[in-house]
Amino acid sequence: MIGSFGSVAALLRQDAPDTPVHLLRPHRLAAAARAFVAGFPGDVLFAVKCNAHPLVLKTLRAEGVRHFDVASPMEIGRVAEAVPDGIMFYHHPAKTPAQIRLARESGVRHYAVDCIPELEKVKAHGGADAVPMVRLAIPKGSGAVYDLSTKFGAPPDLFGAVLRRAAELGLRPGVTFHVGSQCLDPEAFRLGIRMAAECLDRAGIAVALMDIGGGFPAYYRSTGAPPLERYFQVIDEARREWAAPRGIRLLCEPGRGLAAEGGSLLARVILRKDDAVYLNDGIFGGLTEVYWGKDDLSLPYRVVTPEGGPRGGPVRPFTAYGPTCDGNDVLPYRLELPAEVADGDYLEFNLIGAYGREMAARYNGMTSEAVAVIEADFAGHNGIEG
Ligand SMILES: Cc1ncc(COP(=O)(O)O)c(C=O)c1O
The missing domain is CATH 3.20.20.10 (Alanine racemase)
Structure with missing residues (x-):
């Protein structure tokens, strides 16, 4: 357990996690x-x-x-x-x-x-x-x-x-x-x-x-x-x-x-390439269920800057890859992300409290074990944290 924080912004002010963090509410x-x-x-x-x-x-x-x-x-x-x-x-x-x-x-x-x-x-x-x-x-x-x-x-x-x-x-x-x-x-x-x-x-x-x-x-x-x-x-x-x-x-x-509502996943953008982002978590980790559920389990998400604020601006579709070497490690739907999304930004996926951390594997030595408590509600689709 990393600790308990009033908000995701407060967590990021204390820590800049490079590995995925499961947030419990x-x-x-x-x-x-x-x-x-x-x-x-x-x-x-x-x-x-x-x-x-x-x-x-x-x-x-x-x-x-x-x-x-x-x-x-x-x-x-x-x-x-x-x-x-x-x-x-x-x-x-x-x-x-x-x-x-x-x-x-x-x-x-x-x-x-x-x-x-x-x-x-x-x-x-x-x-x-x-x-x-x-x-x-x-x-x-x-x-x-x-x-x-x-x-x-x-x-x-x-x-x-x-x-x-x-x-x-x-x-x-x-x-x-x-x-x-x-x-x-x-x-x-x-x-x-x-x-x-x-x-x-x-x-x-x-x-x-x-x-x-x-x-x-x-x-x-x-x-x-x-x-x-x-x-x-x-x-x-x-x-x-x-x-x-x-x-x-x-x-x-x-x-x-x-x-489901009791947890979200904080993943980081490792690399931005044109209209693709490479995240530090994917379908062999905390997002496994998204692979099976596809559009039926489309998670709400938002983009957060390394300072903890919302990344705003016009959005466009991005392919989101997970971190492993496997070509299947890609989200089954495109994400609408701010055009300015950059390396080091975070994506918070909500509704991960069920079948998130429990289904994660350890492929390529990449795990998503860290947990933090967040007191604020999930801020909504690209919204401002409450
Ligand atoms: C026997 C059994 N009970 C309960 C559940 C929980 O189902 P759900 O998450 O759809 O509520 C499952 C899910 O696989 C199950 O196999």
């Missing part, structure tokens, strides 16, 4: 957590994979997020250390026996499964009170940018068979699904809840918990998603119709929707 994380805790009709788990920084975990806990979706021993360790009273759900549907035993020793009781062999593993290694959360595959439809039901999730017939086998094994299963990440249509959640309830009815198995996953959007430049409140409203309607009559409690496990 705990006040934005806290606001997102308050919105979920107050608005979601059930328990909110944080999907730790999108940002496992201890300050993020502690900030969310302080605002009432006590449950965490973890997917590896590393994430279990991070939560156990940062939030000793955190309740973890091991929601990776493919685990080794040793990972399940480690989770159990760390107090985990809930484990995602999407097939009978994984269920039997949980039965064998997860302890007598293990709760298998059977994952249903949900058609992506038009709602989401990423489909999260191609790799994991049981189709309806198998879902029913896994639930029945869980009951035979003397386990009390729950249900989980994921409508896909960056889901732009709240109705996808209604369809998911309804589909899960209908599949449960067909299987003849009662459950107490339904985890409706993540998928809540971040508001990228290109995103026309409705406000979060609309998602909560649709989910509550579906809860009343399909979950409450069956005695089912809802949970959700947002990553992006909770954390």
Whole structure:
């Protein structure tokens, strides 16, 4: 941690970082957590994979997020250390026996499964009170940018068979699904809840918990998603119709929707060449997700001079290359930058609090590990810092 600063300008007055810095805005994380805790009709788990920084975990806990979706021993360790009273759900549907035993020793009781062999593993290694959360595959439809039901999730017939086998094994299963990440249509959640309830009815198995996953959007430049409140409203309607009559409690496990606004990335212009800039971070670093999401995840950004002020003036399109030797290390869209952008300037990309630092690799020995806290909001697209 480099330190805590009132603004990016204050950081730059103290330091002129030549390597990328991830900026955390705990006040934005806290606001997102308050919105979920107050608005979601059930328990909110944080999907730790999108940002496992201890300050993020502690900030969310302080605002009432006590449950965490973890997917590896590393994430279990991070939560156990940062939030000793955190309740973890091991929601990776493919685990080794040793990972399940480690989770159990760390107090985990809930484990995602999407097939009978994984269920039997949980039965064998997860302890007598293990709760298998059977994952249903949900058609992506038009709602989401990423489909999260191609790799994991049981189709309806198998879902029913896994639930029945869980009951035979003397386990009390729950249900989980994921409508896909960056889901732009709240109705996808209604369809998911309804589909899960209908599949449960067909299987003849009662459950107490339904985890409706993540998928809540971040508001990228290109995103026309409705406000979060609309998602909560649709989910509550579906809860009343399909979950409450069956005695089912809802949970959700947002990553992006909770954390994206809580972080930005400060990258530096290493070299300006005509209508191209070479940055010290790129798609093998903190901007990995931009490569996959392309225009659907177009980040807000601004240009800052080495003195910390906004670089103004007329803008024009620039190609933005990352620092590595790989020709693929280029942003998938052009940036509108001030024509006067120069070596040593900084670009601040917002909405990097989810899937930014966590996805960064170390290719060419280039990392983006440094973190600083910033108290001011992100200043907007080429705007003035507030
Ligand atoms: C099981 C599970 N839960 C939650 C999430 C978080 O999803 P999102 O960031 O879309 O909210 C993911 C993302 O991959 C996931 O795989």
